[in-house]
Amino acid sequence: MPPLKYLAGYPADLLDQVRRAIDDGSLGPSLARRYPEGHEVRTDRALYDYVTGLRSQYLRNAEPLSKVVYDNKLQVIRHALGTHTTVARVQGNRLKAKREIRVASLFKEAPAAFLRMIVVHELAHLKESDHGKAFYALCTHMAPDYHQLEFDLRLWLTASELAVG
Template identity: 45%
Template structure:
């Protein structure tokens, strides 16, 4: 098994086999670039924050505010994740101050916009739904109807990056 297939470990055979064949025939990079010819232009953390807030305001107006949305270079190495949502509550003089923060793996600075959107949607959904359950995925699909395909494609993007090294 090719080491890059670790990114789609647990996916059904009817998905893994064609991906494996693309890798073995050295066609996955060209296939991915044809599928996603352009990357987004959201490079700064301010632009990323504004991007996330726009999505939040469109679909989740009544949820608590987000204090930070950043690219994080350590994410997938440490957590084997592509993005992280964190909720921090601190007691300041008897008042509880809470912060919602989203971190997106830095490799997605140079990704197709739809894959970045899928990650932001995923992390935003955690504000309302903490667990990866049916309600969580329903919310993700409400914000991004192609969520499940884009989640797979984000994993294929990781394979793509692995093969381009």
């Protein structure tokens, strides 16, 4: 059994349950039943509209985003499913900041709930830079089932890797 790299840090009894689901072949099908709905957010423009819609709903006072794109260079192996960056430039005597969000391209084919979870995570970084208590409170404000979605996304990544490998 390969190591469950996406689930590192979870309790041993939970990992045993996951291993049993992998062994009996039920992990992928159970996730497919739980998250059957896909999404239509396939282009960078659609992703920008989706992200700015969530931002305007939950973070009206946050700085605007200058760019939101799918990025096929983001590597899940390096634990980057999405990134947020702030680029500061000096223009004359003013400092201009541009904020960008990049989402790994694999989310074009992911269930809608997982895309939302990644977007919520990256949007929360507009207000909270660290993964602290306030950060996760903001994530659960935008997606009340955030923690379950994060765990299920890790399961989905594990099942997807096993299906390919």
